[in-house]
Amino acid sequence: MTAAQVRGAVRDGTIAGPTERLAPDHVQANLVVVPSEYADELADLCARNPVPCPLVEQLVPGAFEPRCAPGADLRTDLGRYRVWRNGELVDRPRHVRELWSGDLVAFLIGCSFTFDHALAQAGLPPRHSALGRNVPMYHTRVPLAPAGRLHGTMVVSMRPYRAEEIERVRDVTRPYRIGHGEPVAWGDPLQLGIADVLHPDYGDPPVLGPGDVPVFWGCGVTPQSVIVASALPFAITHEPGHMFVTDLVHADVARRERTRAAAEI
Amino acid sequence: MTAAQVRGAVRDGTIAGPTERLAPDHVQANLVVVPSEYADELADLCARNPVPCPLVEQLVPGAFEPRCAPGADLRTDLGRYRVWRNGELVDRPRHVRELWSGDLVAFLIGCSFTFDHALAQAGLPPRHSALGRNVPMYHTRVPLAPAGRLHGTMVVSMRPYRAEEIERVRDVTRPYRIGHGEPVAWGDPLQLGIADVLHPDYGDPPVLGPGDVPVFWGCGVTPQSVIVASALPFAITHEPGHMFVTDLVHADVARRERTRAAAEI
Numbered sequence: 001m002t003a004a005q006v007r008g009a010v011r012d013g014t015i016a017g018p019t020e021r022l023a024p025d026h027v028q029a030n031l032v033v034v035p036s037e038y039a040d041e042l043a044d045l046c047a048r049n050p051v052p053c054p055l056v057e058q059l060v061p062g063a064f065e066p067r068c069a070p071g072a073d074l075r076t077d078l079g080r081y082r083v084w085r086n087g088e089l090v091d092r093p094r095h096v097r098e099l100w101s102g103d104l105v106a107f108l109i110g111c112s113f114t115f116d117h118a119l120a121q122a123g124l125p126p127r128h129s130a131l132g133r134n135v136p137m138y139h140t141r142v143p144l145a146p147a148g149r150l151h152g153t154m155v156v157s158m159r160p161y162r163a164e165e166i167e168r169v170r171d172v173t174r175p176y177r178i179g180h181g182e183p184v185a186w187g188d189p190l191q192l193g194i195a196d197v198l199h200p201d202y203g204d205p206p207v208l209g210p211g212d213v214p215v216f217w218g219c220g221v222t223p224q225s226v227i228v229a230s231a232l233p234f235a236i237t238h239e240p241g242h243m244f245v246t247d248l249v250h251a252d253v254a255r256r257e258r259t260r261a262a263a264e265i
Numbered sequence: 266m267t268a269a270q271v272r273g274a275v276r277d278g279t280i281a282g283p284t285e286r287l288a289p290d291h292v293q294a295n296l297v298v299v300p301s302e303y304a305d306e307l308a309d310l311c312a313r314n315p316v317p318c319p320l321v322e323q324l325v326p327g328a329f330e331p332r333c334a335p336g337a338d339l340r341t342d343l344g345r346y347r348v349w350r351n352g353e354l355v356d357r358p359r360h361v362r363e364l365w366s367g368d369l370v371a372f373l374i375g376c377s378f379t380f381d382h383a384l385a386q387a388g389l390p391p392r393h394s395a396l397g398r399n400v401p402m403y404h405t406r407v408p409l410a411p412a413g414r415l416h417g418t419m420v421v422s423m424r425p426y427r428a429e430e431i432e433r434v435r436d437v438t439r440p441y442r443i444g445h446g447e448p449v450a451w452g453d454p455l456q457l458g459i460a461d462v463l464h465p466d467y468g469d470p471p472v473l474g475p476g477d478v479p480v481f482w483g484c485g486v487t488p489q490s491v492i493v494a495s496a497l498p499f500a501i502t503h504e505p506g507h508m509f510v511t512d513l514v515h516a517d518v519a520r521r522e523r524t525r526a527a528a529e530i
Binding site: 044047048049050051142143145146147148170174177181182183184185191218 | 309312313314315316407408410411412413435439442446447448449450456483
């Protein structure tokens, strides 16, 4: 299936579950939509915290057709949405057409589904993926660098690996900067303030075997914890796991990253 | 004095102290020099941790004349250097000409001296500055996002302000992304794992009055804590407070930042 076909199947309900493993060569993205008066602050929050919040694209106010997926509609092409008022989750609709307005600014933020495919190809398939489950995600006590009225703590995703696999896992995920890059931590979950890895805050509980080491990556659900901590008057996000599938191909993004890095030097 | 005149006076010893308040319209920078085999990892560390480590310029292997200061020499134009072997500080020379080689890669990283001038102009002069002291800097327990073999915790600088001044202080420093931007935290130092603000790890002890709130910014001394934590075989840095004065003018950098942000969108 092409990315456009996945979006179409999600839009008409043929695909109802998480989007992991769909159009695996394509970049998937977290959605965050805020009133325009918060757009500069959210852009700054992403720039200051690029590991949990790598910016794929910021749209102009009111726009819902991203440049990374011409013909797509951010109001309908995700499987499930979350609607937030004053920092509280108030609804989980199937589309957000009626809620949209010319004052809303949409942000697409990179997702670790982007490297799960690469891990599988390297012979290091993520456990949740092999079991057909959603990746477990956790609140941490790691503070974000605040940006104006926006503040909060990092959310991480977790994949268990054996100790001897971790350096290879780091190497495989490192180049995917737009998908959170290499892990932020591994080993004792308490170093991040996670009390119990068996009870994630989002996604499905992990299945851990003897000798498994939890490995943690920055997670694009982080802005949802910012919405809560900062009590944003209004926001729309995706439901964790139900991502926006872009037309961007990993290989092209990696090339763009290298070009940009060279231009900065 | 122009930036080139400051560099000349530092080189010939006419100026011996910290560089704060010299050529105040110009961007000052932290210096970090590593063996070329660590250059990609340090570039990645900066990209993943842009608040403490905002990259101003990465030079090609062996180069010591940065594009941000034509005619300058990074081996001689800082007031005092630190030489590190296996993660230990082994020397504090006045220049590093004899230590240089074609295998070394120099990084210039933004500095908060860049916004101290703006704070003073806004009627919010930093305390250390008014007292002619060096800014106090502290190790924290906030973990950096690791990059390959490089890992560590954030170092912060501190300026005390009254509670009612903090929002203005945040607004003034926010645009200086290349100089760490707005504060990372304020209030209780323990939230960052700082046990005693009166005993900084670098710089001069602060002078705190009743009603003063400590305000903390990311600090370009952070790579020095990474050199220690990661036990780098060899590195050269500046001595904290003795920065490299670039030819870059704040206003130009702010314009470039805006242009880059627009290009990304």
